Amino acid sequence: MTAAPNWAAAELDLPTLADSGYEGAGHGIKTPTKQPADGKPLAVANRSVNRLLRGLRWQGERGFAILVSRWKTLRHSTISPRKIGDVVAAALHLTHFEYRYLSESC
Numbered sequence: 001m002t003a004a005p006n007w008a009a010a011e012l013d014l015p016t017l018a019d020s021g022y023e024g025a026g027h028g029i030k031t032p033t034k035q036p037a038d039g040k041p042l043a044v045a046n047r048s049v050n051r052l053l054r055g056l057r058w059q060g061e062r063g064f065a066i067l068v069s070r071w072k073t074l075r076h077s078t079i080s081p082r083k084i085g086d087v088v089a090a091a092l093h094l095t096h097f098e099y100r101y102l103s104e105s106c
Contacts, residue, residue: 017057067091070098 015030023031032050033042042050068074071091077084 017053017060019057063092067095070095 016028018025018029018031020032020034022029023034025031030053032053033046035042067088073087074091077087079087
């Protein structure tokens with residue numbers, strides 16, 4: 001991960017949800033608390049935070065899985081990261097239309 005997106009998200013007060021592999025990634029990156037090495041159970045507060053993070057992360061993971069499985073162009077894209085947002089937005093709009101989340105009048 002580069003420093004610029006981490007800084008931008010932190011400056012805009014946008015939390016970034018990540019899995020436990022990104023522990024220590026920096027300010028604004030929210031990761032679950034890992035199980036202690038000594039085998040002691042996590043505190044109730046830490047387990048609650050982990051559950052909340054999982055509850056939020058699954059939505060983004062599921063959305064990404066639907067887009068990547070439906071649109072082959074998103075699997076092996078070599079487009080510039082600055083331009084991929086337009087392609088993803090179009091794919092998302094078409095996917096919503098396909099699953100009838102959007103009406104035909106939109």
